[in-house]
């Protein structure tokens with residue numbers, strides 16, 4: 001089993017403006033991630049392929065991990081990809097209301113929203129329906 | 134998670150949870166129920182009659198324009214208007230409405246609003262199923278939004294853009310000689326406007342903002358076939374129909390108050406999706422007293438351009454005069470108008486904003502240059 005999974009990200013509806021005006025992104029995230037969604041130990045640009053050991057090690061030392069889910073991905077995008085105005089992307093620990101999320105072309109509300117477990121090569125689309133900000 | 138199957142056909146994989154009903158439905162059922170609901174909105178309100186000429190206008194006041202790529206054409210509209218154009222065409226063909234459809238788009242003259250797309254539109258016009266009319270602020274008013282912002286700054290420019298865009302749609306509709314303008318205002322927009330009118334205490338507007346169809350003195354009707362359609366479904370429809378579009382934020386400051394109302398509405402919707410329709414129903418249920426309706430000023434026509442107005446000059450002519458005289462900050466109140474008059478007489482050779490009335494019934498003697 002690979003230690004990281006690759007996720008394709010698309011931003012549209014104006015949301016791409018918060019991400020360097022780039023619609024398409026690809027990010028790598030570990031199979032297992034900190035339960036508290038802290039992303040500091042996993043910069044996506046790093047090519048480090050050290051697999052997470054069975055004795056869980058994380059930079060926080062907190063120890064709890066979970067299988068990578070969409071909630072974690074949202075934090076990851078905010079911490080590593082977002083260029084400006086994070087409050088237009090996230091609110092209260094989730095996606096800001098008014099931004100639609102599709103997982104492989106299906107409404108994320110049918111897929112468990114943030115608790116959806118990511119798979120290798122998933123495509124996650126974020127569409128803003130908000131105006132201005 | 135196992136894929137959920139569609140709650141309507143019980144066959145295909147569900148791809149959308151409907152905000153209005155909570156139903157989980159597949160792509161084909163979604164297209165069908167979305168289109169059918171708009172059809173019911175249109176027929177129940179008896180919006181059109183066979184033979185009507187209908188212009189599909191870019192909805193105003195959202196601070197956002199969208200360049201849209203259709204399968205074989207490129208037009209510049211807002212996302213909502215794109216879906217409206219597509220659905221209007223679909224329903225007109227499916228149910229034989231007998232409508233003649235036109236696209237009407239406004240070019241505000243904001244750099245970065247995809248001038249190149251507009252060029253493509255002009256080049257490819259022959260391919261279109263619907264005639265397209267693009268009217269620019271520059272052509273109408275002699276001012277682009279870029280030039281206006283350069284003069285007045287970013288503070289009040291949404292007032293200008295709002296008045297200018299609304300009038301541009303009406304004047305464009307005149308030039309196309311249509312009976313009707315439809316706009317892409319959706320349930321979210323209308324709920325947001327209800328909230329704003331309550332917050333501002335604007336009871337007269339509260340009484341009007343939920344109407345599906347309004348008609349001014351000029352006899353052109355304006356209506357909102359998406360009155361009961363959620364924005365989520367409109368955007369999803371555009372996505373699944375591959376009415377691929379890309380958006381650009383208005384680079385000038387958006388209407389902050391409207392932004393707050395929208396955020397509040399979206400928070401309510403997240404907690405309870407029916408909130409949007411519930412707010413519209415509340416707005417409809419308000420009984421506006423007759424004296425409040427009567428307090429609205431009687432409509433006349435603008436002495437300079439002929440557009441309907443509640444004052445001697447219409448809002449666009451007042452704003453334009455303020456711009457030309459360098460007193461644009463004195464926007465559109467009666468008091469500001471008096472102040473501007475006190476500064477001296479109206480200069481001569483002020484622009485007459487074209488009305489494009491195609492069948493003039495009276496001949497007016499043009500004022501001579503002397």
Ligand SMILES: [Zn+2]
Nearest residue numbers: 139142159162
């Ligand atoms: Zn179905």
Ligand SMILES: [Zn+2]
Nearest residue numbers: 435438447450
């Ligand atoms: Zn006028």
